[in-house]
Amino acid sequence: MRRLLVLFFVTLLLGCASTAPTAPRATGDLVLIIERASGHVTLASTTSRQPYARIGGLGDLSHASAVYSRDGRYAYVFGRDGALSKIDMLEARVVKRVVQSGNAIGGSISQDGRIVVAQNYTPGGIKAFDAETLELLSEVPAEYAPGQFSKVVGLADTAGNKFAYALFEAGEIWVTDFSNPRQPQTQRFPAGKNPYDGLVTPDGRYFMAGLFGEDGIALLDLWQTDRGARKILQNYGRGEERLPVYKMPHLRGWTMAQGKVYLPAVGRHEVLVVDATTWQEVGRIPVRGQPVFVMARPDGRQIWVNFSFPDYSKIDVIDTLQGKVVSQLEPGKGILHMEFTPRGEHVWLSARDDHKILIYSTETLTQIGDIKADAPSGIFFSSRAHRIGF
Amino acid sequence: MSRPRSSRAALRRKAAWRWLARSTLALAGALLMLFQATAEASGAAAETAAVPGMERQRQLVHMVRQECGSCHGMSLQGGLGPALLPADLQEKSAEGLAATIYHGRHGTAMPPWQRFLTEAEATWIVERLLAGFPE
Numbered sequence: 001m002r003r004l005l006v007l008f009f010v011t012l013l014l015g016c017a018s019t020a021p022t023a024p025r026a027t028g029d030l031v032l033i034i035e036r037a038s039g040h041v042t043l044a045s046t047t048s049r050q051p052y053a054r055i056g057g058l059g060d061l062s063h064a065s066a067v068y069s070r071d072g073r074y075a076y077v078f079g080r081d082g083a084l085s086k087i088d089m090l091e092a093r094v095v096k097r098v099v100q101s102g103n104a105i106g107g108s109i110s111q112d113g114r115i116v117v118a119q120n121y122t123p124g125g126i127k128a129f130d131a132e133t134l135e136l137l138s139e140v141p142a143e144y145a146p147g148q149f150s151k152v153v154g155l156a157d158t159a160g161n162k163f164a165y166a167l168f169e170a171g172e173i174w175v176t177d178f179s180n181p182r183q184p185q186t187q188r189f190p191a192g193k194n195p196y197d198g199l200v201t202p203d204g205r206y207f208m209a210g211l212f213g214e215d216g217i218a219l220l221d222l223w224q225t226d227r228g229a230r231k232i233l234q235n236y237g238r239g240e241e242r243l244p245v246y247k248m249p250h251l252r253g254w255t256m257a258q259g260k261v262y263l264p265a266v267g268r269h270e271v272l273v274v275d276a277t278t279w280q281e282v283g284r285i286p287v288r289g290q291p292v293f294v295m296a297r298p299d300g301r302q303i304w305v306n307f308s309f310p311d312y313s314k315i316d317v318i319d320t321l322q323g324k325v326v327s328q329l330e331p332g333k334g335i336l337h338m339e340f341t342p343r344g345e346h347v348w349l350s351a352r353d354d355h356k357i358l359i360y361s362t363e364t365l366t367q368i369g370d371i372k373a374d375a376p377s378g379i380f381f382s383s384r385a386h387r388i389g390f
Numbered sequence: 391m392s393r394p395r396s397s398r399a400a401l402r403r404k405a406a407w408r409w410l411a412r413s414t415l416a417l418a419g420a421l422l423m424l425f426q427a428t429a430e431a432s433g434a435a436a437e438t439a440a441v442p443g444m445e446r447q448r449q450l451v452h453m454v455r456q457e458c459g460s461c462h463g464m465s466l467q468g469g470l471g472p473a474l475l476p477a478d479l480q481e482k483s484a485e486g487l488a489a490t491i492y493h494g495r496h497g498t499a500m501p502p503w504q505r506f507l508t509e510a511e512a513t514w515i516v517e518r519l520l521a522g523f524p525e
Contacts, residue, residue, distance in 0.1 A: 121469060244501035
């Protein structure tokens with residue numbers, strides 16, 4: 001009888017809780033911040049510029065990244081330790097978590113939002129999961145020769161539930177079609193020596209793989225894959241001795257601005273500028289270190305560049321109209337990542353060693369706010385939900 | 391490597407070697423005596439001089455976890471660069487590992503770190519890696 005009574009009250013309470021009026025919340029202006037050292041993520045609003053939740057227990061988040069479901073409600077976080085966590089941005093909790101490999105390096109979500117694909121270093125390859133349940137659908141081992149597996153880099157979603165990625169050891173670009181998610185079909189293209197990352201252009205047409213083992217970029221037209229991958233920016237190093245690279249640059253579709261592609265040089269303190277119709281080099285812009293992220297403001301007027309160790313407390317801002325650096329900032333210690341608001345009025349910077357996210361106005365180039373975070377690295381806005389190649 | 395072809399060249403080389411061996415021995419003897427004398431005077435000073443101070447140790451641990459970690463993983467389980475856990479390094483020579491840190495490995499993605507640390511500090515990092523790296 002007592003048990004029944006308890007049950008009655010609990011039911012009553014739950015009933016009250018669920019019918020209590022709560023203001024509906026939308027997802028268009030949310031952000032997930034990776035706190036790499038402590039296995040936490042902080043959730044915040046880009047409108048109030050305040051955090052609203054913090055979630056822990058996510059494992060090794062060094063180099064972690066996130067993609068969003070098409071409604072922006074769920075973030076899929078890919079941890080370094082191979083864990084894939086699905087986070088409800090509204091209820092601020094982990095909905096599902098699977099450990100899918102030994103060592104992962106990010107992932108991507110399909111055009112229709114139904115398939116989440118993780119890219120792995122060990123064992124090298126990609127794995128496709130049901131976005132709803134995180135059930136494993138299929139996998140494509142990066143076995144480029146019998147018994148030889150490659151690390152996978154640069155995975156990006158493209159049209160038709162296809163994913164493009166590069167194989168570091170194999171020097172190839174692979175495109176896998178998941179239109180039948182349990183029976184993926186893969187095409188292979190020779191790319192060049194040691195691709196380190198890749199990107200899909202904002203229109204979804206081209207996949208580019210930056211090469212570490214040689215000077216150049218491999219370019220594949222995804223509309224005409226029968227033509228194969230070709231090399232652009234060949235020998236941009238002009239045979240000169242490279243400067244040491246203490247961190248690999250990162251590529252994504254933010255590299256396009258005003259009909260040009262702005263790319264980090266490897267082993268040179270330069271941003272390379274390529275015409276996106278002729279794919280010829282049209283300029284190079286000296287900067288203050290080895291570029292890591294070369295990121296265009298959404299309107300393409302500015303390019304923000306951060307650098308690898310030991311120059312990672314600096315930011316250079318390029319004006320695309322003038323084709324040169326117009327502002328040299330020192331916003332904080334260990335600037336690891338940047339993210340622009342979708343219309344470009346603000347940029348969020350993670351200052352790892354200051355344990356802060358710094359929010360800057362792109363108009364005045366001054367700081368307008370900050371958020372505390374424990375050794376923050378990646379910053380992922382929910383607006384990524386609507387972009388191909390992210 | 392090419393071997394000496396003519397006998398004259400071989401003789402010349404032999405003589406050179408003999409001279410080199412003799413002078414090296416003599417030099418080593420002299421050095422040994424000198425070393426014994428200073429070692430007795432300063433005790434284990436030569437060994438402790440290689441260990442960085444506490445503040446520097448903290449900086450080096452931070453550098454390995456954070457900067458090296460961008461390729462080797464913050465937990466050193468590997469990434470684009472190989473894993474650096476004790477089990478992964480067991481078969482490797484400590485000297486070779488320290489040289490890799492200090493000079494880098496040409497033709498790979500491993501850069502030289504000599505701008506940021508001394509050879510002794512590279513050796514200290516290797517010792518710590520082999521023993522299980524501090525957090």
